Amino acid sequence: MTSQEKYKVNSSGYYGKYGGAYVPEMLLPNILELQENYLEIMSKSSFKKEFDYLLRDYVGRPTPLYLAERMSEKYQAQIFLKREDLCHTGAHKINNTIGQILLAKALHKKKIIAETGAGQHGVATATVCALMGMECIIYMGAVDMLRQRPNVERMKILGADIRSAESGSKTLKDATNEAMRHWINNPTDTHYIIGSVVGPHPYPDLVARFQSVISKEIKFQLNEQIGRDFPDMVIACVGGGSNAVGAFYHYLNHSSVQLVAAEAAGLGIDHKKSAATTFLGTEGILHGSKTLLMQTADGQVTEPYSISAGLDYPGIGPIHAHLFDSGRAHFCAVTDEEAMHAGIDLSRLEGIIPAIETAHAISALDKFEVKDQVVVINVSGRGDKDLDTYISWGKY
Amino acid sequence: MNRINEVFFSKKKNVLSIYFTAGYPKIDDTLRIARVLQTAGTDMIEIGIPYSDPIADGPTIQDSSQKALDAGMSLKLLMVQLQDLRKYISIPVILMGYINPVLQYGFGKFCQDCKEVGIDGVIIPDLPMQEYVETYQRTFEEYGIYNIFLITPQTSERRILRINEVSKGFVYMVSSASITGAKQNVSQEQVDYFVRIQKMNLSIERLIGFGISNKETFKNACKYASGAIIGSAFINQLSKDASDEAIISFVGSIVN
Numbered sequence: 001m002t003s004q005e006k007y008k009v010n011s012s013g014y015y016g017k018y019g020g021a022y023v024p025e026m027l028l029p030n031i032l033e034l035q036e037n038y039l040e041i042m043s044k045s046s047f048k049k050e051f052d053y054l055l056r057d058y059v060g061r062p063t064p065l066y067l068a069e070r071m072s073e074k075y076q077a078q079i080f081l082k083r084e085d086l087c088h089t090g091a092h093k094i095n096n097t098i099g100q101i102l103l104a105k106a107l108h109k110k111k112i113i114a115e116t117g118a119g120q121h122g123v124a125t126a127t128v129c130a131l132m133g134m135e136c137i138i139y140m141g142a143v144d145m146l147r148q149r150p151n152v153e154r155m156k157i158l159g160a161d162i163r164s165a166e167s168g169s170k171t172l173k174d175a176t177n178e179a180m181r182h183w184i185n186n187p188t189d190t191h192y193i194i195g196s197v198v199g200p201h202p203y204p205d206l207v208a209r210f211q212s213v214i215s216k217e218i219k220f221q222l223n224e225q226i227g228r229d230f231p232d233m234v235i236a237c238v239g240g241g242s243n244a245v246g247a248f249y250h251y252l253n254h255s256s257v258q259l260v261a262a263e264a265a266g267l268g269i270d271h272k273k274s275a276a277t278t279f280l281g282t283e284g285i286l287h288g289s290k291t292l293l294m295q296t297a298d299g300q301v302t303e304p305y306s307i308s309a310g311l312d313y314p315g316i317g318p319i320h321a322h323l324f325d326s327g328r329a330h331f332c333a334v335t336d337e338e339a340m341h342a343g344i345d346l347s348r349l350e351g352i353i354p355a356i357e358t359a360h361a362i363s364a365l366d367k368f369e370v371k372d373q374v375v376v377i378n379v380s381g382r383g384d385k386d387l388d389t390y391i392s393w394g395k396y
Numbered sequence: 397m398n399r400i401n402e403v404f405f406s407k408k409k410n411v412l413s414i415y416f417t418a419g420y421p422k423i424d425d426t427l428r429i430a431r432v433l434q435t436a437g438t439d440m441i442e443i444g445i446p447y448s449d450p451i452a453d454g455p456t457i458q459d460s461s462q463k464a465l466d467a468g469m470s471l472k473l474l475m476v477q478l479q480d481l482r483k484y485i486s487i488p489v490i491l492m493g494y495i496n497p498v499l500q501y502g503f504g505k506f507c508q509d510c511k512e513v514g515i516d517g518v519i520i521p522d523l524p525m526q527e528y529v530e531t532y533q534r535t536f537e538e539y540g541i542y543n544i545f546l547i548t549p550q551t552s553e554r555r556i557l558r559i560n561e562v563s564k565g566f567v568y569m570v571s572s573a574s575i576t577g578a579k580q581n582v583s584q585e586q587v588d589y590f591v592r593i594q595k596m597n598l599s600i601e602r603l604i605g606f607g608i609s610n611k612e613t614f615k616n617a618c619k620y621a622s623g624a625i626i627g628s629a630f631i632n633q634l635s636k637d638a639s640d641e642a643i644i645s646f647v648g649s650i651v652n
Contacts, residue, residue, distance in 0.1 A: 012526075020524075020527065021524060022495055022522045022523065022524060022527070023522060023524065024451065024452040024521035024522050024546065025521065025545070025546040025547060025548050025551060025570065026452060026521075026546070026548050026550070026570060026573060026574070026575075028524070028550075028551070029548075029550040029551070029552070167455070167458050167462075168448060168449065168458075168462065173449060174449075177449050177450075177451050180451045181451060181452075181454075181575045184451075184452065184573065184574060184575050185573060185574050185575060186573075187550055187573045188550075188573075282500075283499075284496045284499060284500060285494075285495050285496045285499065285522070286449070286496065287449075287451075288522070295496070295500065297500065298470040298471060298472065298497060298500060298501075299447075299471070299496045299497030299498070299499065299500030299501065300447065300448040300465060300497070301448045301449050301496075
């Protein structure tokens, strides 16, 4: 590993001290199969060609990099919005599911499983399964199924089999547990499409590579618009952290680019109901990797809270734990209330209603000095799915 | 000699190991159940450390873990409950649990406390062999705690040979590609796998677990290994009736 690559995964599957593949023997053959094959498959020109083609003609890439003039005026900065909300299915999640289903096909897998929290990754997975004619099973926490009914129906319309996770807290982490158990029981013909840069190596790396298209586009789009291919700051929200990794990826070694990660503070970091992992978490092992996670002193994983269902995961991807530890990225904690106001702000100033996840990233503009800076905010998703939350919040 | 080795030394066949979750069904049941299991004729005991996210376990063990946690069970409390373990228990006792609670407890302290209370071995399904060898093996050995590895029908021959070298006491043969939980019967595919491993003539003893639930499945598994492990079926028994008599009668139904 060269020092140039100190923020990317090393040959043992670690980012600094975080990462690894802490999986039971029952899952190991699947993980080894992926570890041994993913780079070779992804580097094949036929793979790249199909991936690029689907991203362009099916997903709608490149997504625009839009200079938000009224927002820029407000902050006296040059603020660009990377419009992942304009991707097919309404969020960046599909970049990864397109990549992973092609990977699954190359590995001759017949069935797909996935977990979902808010339902965005589930919808993106159900979508690519329909596209490829593959059987699709989505695990979703029983509590989340009640909270995210429209997405449950979207997945059903797309032909997916939705299974309710009834264990533990019945939310995202439990859906992930159930998906892993399903994979243990069906080890040979099934590929598990993890939705974020979490899980055992090589998942964090392969998801990061599929999402890296975001910063690849930012580079050439910025170059076209301002004559240099880097901003002063990139801001993204972090739950597990896949959209953030995508937006940071090609700037990881570009030290003049400030990387800002907005975590969900829920009711506040001094409150029990929060999901700000770098503020409240400690080192531990969750879903197969060593990372920062929210847990009790006894090592039991605690249930996080955020108004945004996409950010209430008790851990963060190991790469983010490493970016946090090394100081390469700056993390801030955004409360529900701050995020909701930021969401309204973007709606009123630019005519874009963001997903509440994204609204956390918008709010980070108030937490850092951005005057006279070139700032890129990753608009990870659109707010259509969150209308009920906006409505019940009501302060607009 | 480690008590695990002693068992296999004195008993070549039909070794019965029984698993139960610490603090289930009642938080202070741990030592009582261990004592009754010994009295009833169990050869070895596995005590599960409850964990919030047990991905290798089926609904029965998940449920017992969650109930134990809800009642206030923790690894710290388990070590306290086991203070007097060796006053009453002479058979081997193994702790089975996931890596995260062990790391939060402090790995060195965990090994030290295991030794102090008289734990003979541990099974940590999500501690991979590579990590074990690089980071943990020395401390386990320093305290004389055996780390027991799992193998499955999908584990490659090369890996099995490596596990044969690294595992201590015995290897835990997971009977099928599955999470824990009682199943109907033993399939031909499983028998083929048992025979395949039997023919490898490993130097280490083998116990078969996952899906062993009664005398029939126990006897069947014992044809291909030194013995077998019963977990979920015993937890189901405890959920129905955890009295001393019920436990004695459950074990009796398997060994007699």
